[in-house]
Amino acid sequence: MKVWGGWVFTREGFVEGWLNPLTKELGFGQAADPIKRGVIFPAFRNCHTHLGDTGAREEVPDDLSLEEIVGVDGWKHTWLSNQKGGGSLESGIREAEKFGTGLIIDFREGGVEGLSLLNEIDTPIQILGLGRPGHENEEAPSENIGLSSYVDVGEGTVEELVSKAKNGRGVVALHHSEKEWEDISPVLKINPDFLVHLCEASDEDLMGIKEEGIGVVVCPRSNSRFGMRAPLERMLKLKIDVGLGTDNGMFCSLNMLEELRFISREFPSIPALELIRLLCFGLEETIGKFSEIKIENKQYVIMKEIGENPEMAVLDSKSEILEVIW
Numbered sequence: 001m002k003v004w005g006g007w008v009f010t011r012e013g014f015v016e017g018w019l020n021p022l023t024k025e026l027g028f029g030q031a032a033d034p035i036k037r038g039v040i041f042p043a044f045r046n047c048h049t050h051l052g053d054t055g056a057r058e059e060v061p062d063d064l065s066l067e068e069i070v071g072v073d074g075w076k077h078t079w080l081s082n083q084k085g086g087g088s089l090e091s092g093i094r095e096a097e098k099f100g101t102g103l104i105i106d107f108r109e110g111g112v113e114g115l116s117l118l119n120e121i122d123t124p125i126q127i128l129g130l131g132r133p134g135h136e137n138e139e140a141p142s143e144n145i146g147l148s149s150y151v152d153v154g155e156g157t158v159e160e161l162v163s164k165a166k167n168g169r170g171v172v173a174l175h176h177s178e179k180e181w182e183d184i185s186p187v188l189k190i191n192p193d194f195l196v197h198l199c200e201a202s203d204e205d206l207m208g209i210k211e212e213g214i215g216v217v218v219c220p221r222s223n224s225r226f227g228m229r230a231p232l233e234r235m236l237k238l239k240i241d242v243g244l245g246t247d248n249g250m251f252c253s254l255n256m257l258e259e260l261r262f263i264s265r266e267f268p269s270i271p272a273l274e275l276i277r278l279l280c281f282g283l284e285e286t287i288g289k290f291s292e293i294k295i296e297n298k299q300y301v302i303m304k305e306i307g308e309n310p311e312m313a314v315l316d317s318k319s320e321i322l323e324v325i326w
């Protein structure tokens with residue numbers, strides 16, 4: 001058995017090392033021959049998805065606003081209500097597998113039934129499904145909840161859902177200030193684990209988020225489709241715990257390499273190593289609090305070397321996955 005040798009991406013950056021793909025033993029320094037060369041990354045993290053609408057990618061109209069597509073009773077709502085089974089969900093998961101994603105945090109729609117579909121799919125990816133009530137006045141399907149937004153769900157109902165989730169030691173996440181500014185004060189009060197988007201958040205909002213130790217997930221490709229952009233530079237400067245997500249499967253592929261390359265073009269002042277850190281170790285502090293997720297870093301993506309600089313193995317548009325080790 002040949003081991004993989006080359007640069008290994010770690011929390012400290014790139015270090016020369018090797019990986020035995022069978023035993024998953026990882027070592028540092030020069031590997032003894034024989035070796036195959038590649039750049040070794042921990043499997044990628046996708047911290048925000050809606051896997052359930054992946055199957056709508058070919059059909060989603062491009063002349064509707066965000067509100068008209070994903071809003072309450074919007075296009076997506078109708079599309080989902082005509083779906084049977086987990087085919088759409090599964091196509092998203094298979095796409096994520098192909099591109100070396102080891103962890104997915106999914107906002108699961110469709111109440112109890114929607115959440116249970118996730119458990120029927122066999123995959124090496126660790127998936128944390130955050131459920132939500134299927135209908136108004138229904139209970140959340142699990143202690144882990146991913147809500148549309150404070151404004152959408154409404155004062156009172158949010159607090160009720162969150163207090164039940166927290167009593168069950170569940171994870172609480174919401175979208176916030178995606179396309180327009182929304183008041184953060186009631187959201188800070190319920191103390192969610194993380195918020196998604198924050199494109200229109202003010203600097204004061206971001207400081208409040210940092211102060212409360214709330215994580216943030218940004219989805220730049222999805223945002224750009226509707227002309228929005230998250231203040232990622234500022235979030236990182238404030239040392240907010242940030243993760244990356246691909247958002248709706250109908251808008252963006254589940255390929256985190258595409259997300260990374262887009263972000264590196266869209267946010268050129270952010271150092272590449274910092275972006276790769278978000279790809280492999282994003283939302284680290286927040287995920288550390290989740291008992292359902294075990295971060296063992298025993299899954300790897302081997303990328304083809306491109307030139308001398310190991311960063312290019314993921315940033316170059318010609319980058320290529322040589323092997324995913326589950």
Ligand SMILES: [Zn+2]
Pocket residue numbers: 048049050107175196247248
């Ligand atoms: Zn979302």
